[in-house]
Amino acid sequence: MTIIDPATKSTDIRLRAVRTACTGHAYRTPIKFGGVAVDHATVLDVECEAVTRRGQTVRGFGSMPLANIWSFPSRVLNHDQTLHAMRTLAERFARVCQGFTEFGHPIELGLALEEQFLAAAAEVSRELQLSQPIPKLCTLVCGSAFDAALHDAFGKVHGLNCYHTYGPEFVNRDLGEWLGADYAGEWPDAYVLREPKARMPLYHLIGALDPLDDSELMKPAGDGLPDTLPQWIRFNGLNHLKIKLNGDDLVWDLERILKVDRVTSETQRELGVGTWHYSLDFNERCPHVEYLTEMLSKLRERAPAGFDRVQYVEQPTARDLRSQPHNRMHEAAKLKPVVIDESLTDLESLLLARDMGYTGAALKACKGQSQSLLMAAAAQKLGMFLCVQDLTCPGASLIHSAGLAAHVPGVAAIESNSRQYCPAANIAWAAEFPGIFKIHDGTMDTSCLSGPGLGAIPI
Structure with missing residues (x-):
């Protein structure tokens, strides 16, 4: 040509x-x-x-x-x-x-x-x-x-x-x-799809401060939205849960995952749901890779089904990879895909992470559409696990992030944290794009992301 x-x-x-x-x-x-x-x-x-x-x-x-x-x-x-x-x-x-x-x-x-x-x-x-x-x-x-x-x-x-x-x-x-x-x-x-995937499972964030059940609920928000994890699962039909962890307290982290799994299992059993998934996010706070491997091993011992539900782990240790050459992820990645997130800023960082044992990459619209397209291509060619995360994006920024997730092959789920933490910022958009901002069956309707430009943002 x-x-x-x-x-x-x-x-x-x-x-x-x-x-x-x-x-x-x-x-x-x-x-x-x-x-x-x-x-x-x-x-x-x-x-x-x-x-x-x-x-x-x-x-x-x-x-x-x-x-x-x-x-x-x-x-x-x-x-x-x-x-x-x-x-x-x-x-x-x-x-x-x-x-x-x-x-x-x-x-x-x-x-x-x-x-x-x-x-x-x-x-x-x-x-x-x-x-x-x-x-x-x-x-x-x-x-x-x-x-x-x-x-x-x-x-x-x-x-x-x-x-x-x-x-x-x-x-x-x-x-x-x-x-x-x-x-x-x-x-x-x-390395991208011309047309968006019609629907994508939604990853719901469980923050370290979020109440898992009524015993942890100190003060309801009082705005008509859910407060506890079972309420959110029923409200949105959730089957993908992202668990925020501390990374500096192994006992707390392990018990947090175990309780999430217990509470979720009880709720899904009542709803007749048999399959759901977790991702684990340490926000690079683990002191070393052995923390992660020990935690995953203990999780597998204590709750084998809960361990099986873990789909991937986000960057567990510090983002400056060159300063921590000892934190290689090869052994951890034998247990679950380990995804580079904060470290990923260009091709050099992607290749370094891969050499250090990372097996996946987190694409984010907040790193730029142009850079994300290059990283999507490189990660796919390298055979790496891919996910897209949204940085609690509201309004137009969520549409941008959702469009990236819906158009990159291999990305299985999508994040939408603003509906939990700052839903007021979505009000102006929700009526026009209900599939993006209103979740009923655990999935986001991304079929609307096919309009001019970035998809659904008005001309």
Whole structure:
């Protein structure tokens, strides 16, 4: 197939204007994350105006929570300081975009902007005199809404869902450009579905502070939504449960899983449900890999059926893989798939994790649509287990995350934590997209994610 020269491809776009806004949302109940209780979210919205080589103009929209507790953890900076750094970073990224005049496909533009965003993050760190520089993961989270707006605009200007625009008729360079010679002659569309999966099982989050039953319920939220695990299972018909664990107290973690399994088993038995699944999330707090292998071994001894229900384990130890070469996951991965999450920021980190025994990868829209597409391709070619997680994304950011999950082969389930912790942020979207925001049978109706741009976000 003859590929049109990048300099003359008429479908290319460039940015012409960018506007940003931040909104705050209080959580109905707090979630304990990495040892910290979080009770609110700040969401970054980005609207871009783009133009094609032919002069057609279009607006694109992207949105993502500024999850500083997750993307910028710090022992020397407090919550307000890291959040301020991220808000400052978003403003700086808007200025970078205003001065970015290159034409291209959104993947090409997104990856080129990522380089400039990383340089801008270093500048902001110096200007704010931060005692800890802004991490790469934090930079990706801030940049993801800008990247999403580009993909959204590109699809809309061509009247296509963005997952129809990742082949050689639109993308100027093959995957070999970014992933190496093994991918030469391959295009991103080979690793995504043109049409979304119609329905996907929903992973419900069980936070470390969430009451499992009435004995743990100290104060009902009083808003008509469930408070305990059995209530949630009945309310949404759940059969996939993600269990947040402490990672620094093996007895507590093991007993937490065992109680989740007991409470869930009793409820599912009453409902006549025979099959369900768990994922285990330690938020990288395990001191060493032996903690994980011991915990899994004890779980298998104490509750064999509960052990069998564990589908995968999210990154158990610290995200800086190079500083912890001893924490290799080969033995743990013989028990269950072990997924790289916080560490995954590029191809180099994916390959390092694989060498260290990780057998799966967690894709997240908050790391950028462009980067996620590359990681989806690389992980599939390497035969790794894949999942998509949503960072408690509300509104448009959930639609973006759900679209990623629904279009990547091999991703078996989807996350939607905002319905639990900040449902008020979804109200404006729920009436128009009920399949995404209203769960009745343990699954999300993702068939609607086929509209122009990122799927269901209004033109």
